[in-house]
Amino acid sequence: ARAEAAGAAPVTTATYIPKSYDDLYPGIQTFMDTLAARSGGRMQSDMFDSGALLGAEQLLPGLLLGVADVMFQTSSYVSSSYPILGALELPFGAEDYAKQRRAADPDGPLYALINEQLAAQNARLLGGMPCTFEYLWTVNRPIREPADARGLRIRVAGEIEGETVKALGGAPVFMGSSEVFEALERGTIDGLMSYLGTVVSRDLQEIIRYGTKAHVGAYTVDAYCRADWYEAQPPELRAALDEAGRALYQEGTEVMVGVHEGDYLKAVLDGGVELVEPTGAELEAFRAAVRPVYGRWEHLIGDQAVSERAVALIDEA
Amino acid sequence: MLSTARQAVLACTRAMVVVAMVAVGVMMLTITYDVAMRYLFLAPTDWAYPLNSTGVLVATMLAVPHLYATGHHISMDLLYRALPAGARKVADVVTTVATAFLGLVLTVTAFRSMTVAWVGGLTGAGTFNIPLWVIDAVLVVSGVFLVLAALLFPATGQPADTPAAVPGDVDARAEAQGVA
Amino acid sequence: MIADGLVVTLAVALLLVLIALRSPIFVALGVAGVAGLLGLGGFTAVELVPLALVSQLQEYALVAAPLYILLGEALAVSGLGRDLFGAAHRWFNRVPGGLGASAVGASTVFGAMSGVSISSVAVIGRMAVPEMLERGYRPGFASGAVAASGALAMLIPPSLMFILYSSITGESVADLFAGGLLPGLLLAAMMIIYVVVRAKVAPENAPVDPDRFTWGERFAAIGRISPALLLILLVLGSIYTGVATPTEAAAVGALAAFVVTGAIYHKLGWANLRRIFVSTAQVTAAVLAIVGAAFVFTQMLVLARVPDAFTEFIVGLDVPPVVVMIGIMLVLVVLGCLVDAASLLLVVTPILVPAIEELGYDPLWFGVLLVVNLEIAVITPPVGLNLYTMKSVVPELDLADIFRGIAPYVAIEMLLLAIMIAFPQLATFLPELLG
Ligand code: NA
Ligand code: NA
Numbered sequence: 001a002r003a004e005a006a007g008a009a010p011v012t013t014a015t016y017i018p019k020s021y022d023d024l025y026p027g028i029q030t031f032m033d034t035l036a037a038r039s040g041g042r043m044q045s046d047m048f049d050s051g052a053l054l055g056a057e058q059l060l061p062g063l064l065l066g067v068a069d070v071m072f073q074t075s076s077y078v079s080s081s082y083p084i085l086g087a088l089e090l091p092f093g094a095e096d097y098a099k100q101r102r103a104a105d106p107d108g109p110l111y112a113l114i115n116e117q118l119a120a121q122n123a124r125l126l127g128g129m130p131c132t133f134e135y136l137w138t139v140n141r142p143i144r145e146p147a148d149a150r151g152l153r154i155r156v157a158g159e160i161e162g163e164t165v166k167a168l169g170g171a172p173v174f175m176g177s178s179e180v181f182e183a184l185e186r187g188t189i190d191g192l193m194s195y196l197g198t199v200v201s202r203d204l205q206e207i208i209r210y211g212t213k214a215h216v217g218a219y220t221v222d223a224y225c226r227a228d229w230y231e232a233q234p235p236e237l238r239a240a241l242d243e244a245g246r247a248l249y250q251e252g253t254e255v256m257v258g259v260h261e262g263d264y265l266k267a268v269l270d271g272g273v274e275l276v277e278p279t280g281a282e283l284e285a286f287r288a289a290v291r292p293v294y295g296r297w298e299h300l301i302g303d304q305a306v307s308e309r310a311v312a313l314i315d316e317a
Numbered sequence: 318m319l320s321t322a323r324q325a326v327l328a329c330t331r332a333m334v335v336v337a338m339v340a341v342g343v344m345m346l347t348i349t350y351d352v353a354m355r356y357l358f359l360a361p362t363d364w365a366y367p368l369n370s371t372g373v374l375v376a377t378m379l380a381v382p383h384l385y386a387t388g389h390h391i392s393m394d395l396l397y398r399a400l401p402a403g404a405r406k407v408a409d410v411v412t413t414v415a416t417a418f419l420g421l422v423l424t425v426t427a428f429r430s431m432t433v434a435w436v437g438g439l440t441g442a443g444t445f446n447i448p449l450w451v452i453d454a455v456l457v458v459s460g461v462f463l464v465l466a467a468l469l470f471p472a473t474g475q476p477a478d479t480p481a482a483v484p485g486d487v488d489a490r491a492e493a494q495g496v497a
Numbered sequence: 498m499i500a501d502g503l504v505v506t507l508a509v510a511l512l513l514v515l516i517a518l519r520s521p522i523f524v525a526l527g528v529a530g531v532a533g534l535l536g537l538g539g540f541t542a543v544e545l546v547p548l549a550l551v552s553q554l555q556e557y558a559l560v561a562a563p564l565y566i567l568l569g570e571a572l573a574v575s576g577l578g579r580d581l582f583g584a585a586h587r588w589f590n591r592v593p594g595g596l597g598a599s600a601v602g603a604s605t606v607f608g609a610m611s612g613v614s615i616s617s618v619a620v621i622g623r624m625a626v627p628e629m630l631e632r633g634y635r636p637g638f639a640s641g642a643v644a645a646s647g648a649l650a651m652l653i654p655p656s657l658m659f660i661l662y663s664s665i666t667g668e669s670v671a672d673l674f675a676g677g678l679l680p681g682l683l684l685a686a687m688m689i690i691y692v693v694v695r696a697k698v699a700p701e702n703a704p705v706d707p708d709r710f711t712w713g714e715r716f717a718a719i720g721r722i723s724p725a726l727l728l729i730l731l732v733l734g735s736i737y738t739g740v741a742t743p744t745e746a747a748a749v750g751a752l753a754a755f756v757v758t759g760a761i762y763h764k765l766g767w768a769n770l771r772r773i774f775v776s777t778a779q780v781t782a783a784v785l786a787i788v789g790a791a792f793v794f795t796q797m798l799v800l801a802r803v804p805d806a807f808t809e810f811i812v813g814l815d816v817p818p819v820v821v822m823i824g825i826m827l828v829l830v831v832l833g834c835l836v837d838a839a840s841l842l843l844v845v846t847p848i849l850v851p852a853i854e855e856l857g858y859d860p861l862w863f864g865v866l867l868v869v870n871l872e873i874a875v876i877t878p879p880v881g882l883n884l885y886t887m888k889s890v891v892p893e894l895d896l897a898d899i900f901r902g903i904a905p906y907v908a909i910e911m912l913l914l915a916i917m918i919a920f921p922q923l924a925t926f927l928p929e930l931l932g
Binding site: 407456 | 515517518519520521522523524526527528531543544546547548550551553554556557559560562563564566644670741744745746747749751752774776778779781782783784785786787788789837839878879880882884
């Protein structure tokens with residue numbers, strides 16, 4: 001109703017992410033601000049955050065049904081439906097975070113490939129924030145080598161993570177992030193796989209004792225719209241949407257990395273969490289152990305040319 | 318003719334309730350199994366969680382039309398009891414129309430949602446994925462039978478001193494209308 | 498904005514009209530929600546209907562709901578209600594108003610085995626009220642004790658209402674179960690004190706009980722209910738000690754209830770097995786249909802930004818938070834007269850919780866406070882489910898007598914609300930101790 005006064009229909013945007021997530025929400029805000037500015041005020045966002053309108057599981061169906069025009073979503077929730085997104089989630093996919101970040105450039109060739117794939121399902125990525133890598137976090141004992149993970153019940157959020165935990169000999173457990181603290185406390189689970197943001201936003205450092213600092217997974221937090229909705233916009237508004245996606249990728253990621261490497265890492269270390277960093281032979285053992293995940297992912301994609309190309313594009317980024 | 322249609326619909330809705338009852342029993346057994354696997358063998362299943370949260374939805378939606386046809390939904394009749402007979406008839410028509418309308422909206426929107434989920438290849442997130450169209454299909458079935466139940470088992474004024482149905486008292490309204 | 502406000506007002510009016518015309522509550526909520534969505538956003542907004550249903554009914558916290566209903570039904574067919582009332586009668590027979598006190602006591606224990614207040618009224622009321630009437634109790638005095646104490650099942654864990662509150666707010670079910678225990682027991686004690694004092698002061702309400710029992714009979718009665726008592730202590734104990742989640746405890750407990758009913762009470766024939774599952778499916782679907790439809794209605798409120806506007810309004814008020822809280826409680830008591838307990842909880846929670854959190858209140862404490870409000874809602878006319886359940890299980894009662902007899906309990910429960918606002922520890926102490 002607000003934007004109608006300005007003479008244009010508002011863009012209904014939705015996310016499950018609450019405003020209080022100070023690593024992720026600034027990027028989302030930047031997207032909305034950039035969109036409004038670049039469209040000359042024609043695309044004002046009418047935002048429903050914290051899952052108020054659409055919860056994490058309903059975002060994608062809601063977007064496709066037209067309840068929302070733009071959504072911000074973590075890839076792990078949707079990569080079972082859109083396996084191509086798994087490219088940036090694979091364990092040890094990019095050697096380092098800098099490369100992962102370059103690969104996720106909305107103007108880069110990987111994004112073009114992703115959008116080519118998503119078009120068949122009427123979805124489009126506008127841009128996103130590649131999150132800092134996921135580590136393994138445990139309560140009772142550190143995971144220094146793959147064998148340490150055997151028999152552990154590890155909470156995961158998505159399919160690729162689940163396959164990784166299985167490949168390491170653990171049992172993946174799916175539950176909402178609001179239940180994780182209690183589950184760790186009660187011993188329903190032994191640990192979780194997540195990035196720093198989940199740990200700090202749920203105060204898990206109070207109960208976690210060990211973190212394994214290895215690139216066992218990753219996800220991205222992206223802005224999506226429907227492909228046909230995007231195509232229906234006049235060129236200048238499409239440009240505004242693209243520019244907003246770029247702002248999310250560049251400025252949003254910058255803020256997130258700063259928060260993670262600064263406050264969040266400090267909070268975790270201050271909480272008494274011991275970080276173990278596998279190197280040399282241990283690291284190679286992890287890499288070897290998770291190989292089956294790649295096969296599983298290629299099977300989900302169903303087109304070897306596509307999966308190989310995606311892996312190559314990350315490698316060359 | 319009407320009676321045959323009622324019996325056919327009632328047979329379907331009753332079968333749906335049986336599925337709902339089985340679903341609750343299966344929930345009890347699979348969660349117990351998962352607990353045993355989790356605590357005794359450190360190997361929880363990856364299917365118990367998504368299967369059982371879907372189980373609640375399925376058990377609820379499948380039972381809704383039969384509960385309507387047999388007059389077991391929660392409703393409030395204080396004002397209704399005080400109304401004159403003519404006004405009660407109007408109230409009953411309003412309820413019938415409202416229920417049929419809700420069933421229709423559910424059928425149409427769930428069908429749309431099912432189509433989008435099918436075309437878009439949407440599934441839940443995890444290593445055990447239920448395709449989203451399956452869940453929408455349950456809503457479509459529930460919606461269709463709610464419309465049928467509303468039209469074939471219209472709300473009727475019960476005599477004021479007949480006790481309302483209590484748990485365990487199946488098929489009360491359908492019985493009053495000469496079927497079941 | 499004004500247009501949105503008008504749509505919401507009309508939708509709320511439609512909701513109340515449909516409820517008054519005896520439409521099923523889930524139909525009233527669903528139709529009012531759809532009408533509001535149509536007014537706010539046209540056909541696109543109505544696409545929210547399946548999304549809302551799926552999102553709310555697939556909430557994992559709700560998995561515990563049918564399982565606790567199943568547990569309660571599986572125990573109930575063993576004749577547990579009669580045994581509980583019999584045992585309480587053997588222990589309370591010498592106090593004034595002994596049968597009334599027994600009914601409250603039996604409801605309290607039954608409340609620990611059932612999560613649903615109407616089951617409690619039906620099971621205890623069907624036995625206790627005719628017995629009291631036969632002994633010359635005033636109808637209102639007899640029915641009031643049962644209709645009010647039946648609601649203890651919502652406050653004393655396990656409780657369907659806490660599960661619903663958790664499914665909306667994400668508060669831990671285990672913490673809510675712990676939070677409800679002390680207020681539930683206190684409320685039970687207050688009700689028993691009222692019955693005893695009233696019977697003493699005005700004996701025409703409850704003639705003196707001529708029955709005498711030996712201590713042997715008393716302990717034998719306890720022995721008869723002890724398997725069920727032990728089961729429920731294990732279920733709640735496993736939750737409080739953190740051995741099991743509330744859902745796990747419900748599933749294993751339900752299975753164990755079948756074993757107790759079958760192996761110890763020998764009441765698990767085909768007929769009872771059918772009754773257990775039919776009842777469970779009915780109660781589950783009747784309540785959860787309201788849960789799903791209420792979510793359609795509240796998503797309409799979200800689309801109109803009602804929760805945001807309410808929070809802004811509350812935070813902008815220039816009065817101490819406790820005054821706001823008392824105001825909220827009074828509004829809830831009035832709303833509780835007009836809508837049923839589940840709808841009240843489901844509709845107001847998403848509106849109130851962000852606002853009270855903004856004021857600095859604990860959502861766990863507020864959840865328990867809200868359920869005390871529901872205790873009032875289910876016994877206040879015109880819309881008070883326990884009153885009609887009472888009438889339906891003992892049809893010879895006059896509704897006017899039932900209404901008269903319930904009034905003192907409304908006052909008792911409002912007193913409990915005041916105590917809980919003054920001493921929040923009553924609800925937060927146990928969860929903190931156990932957490
Ligand atoms: Na209870
Ligand atoms: Na009421």
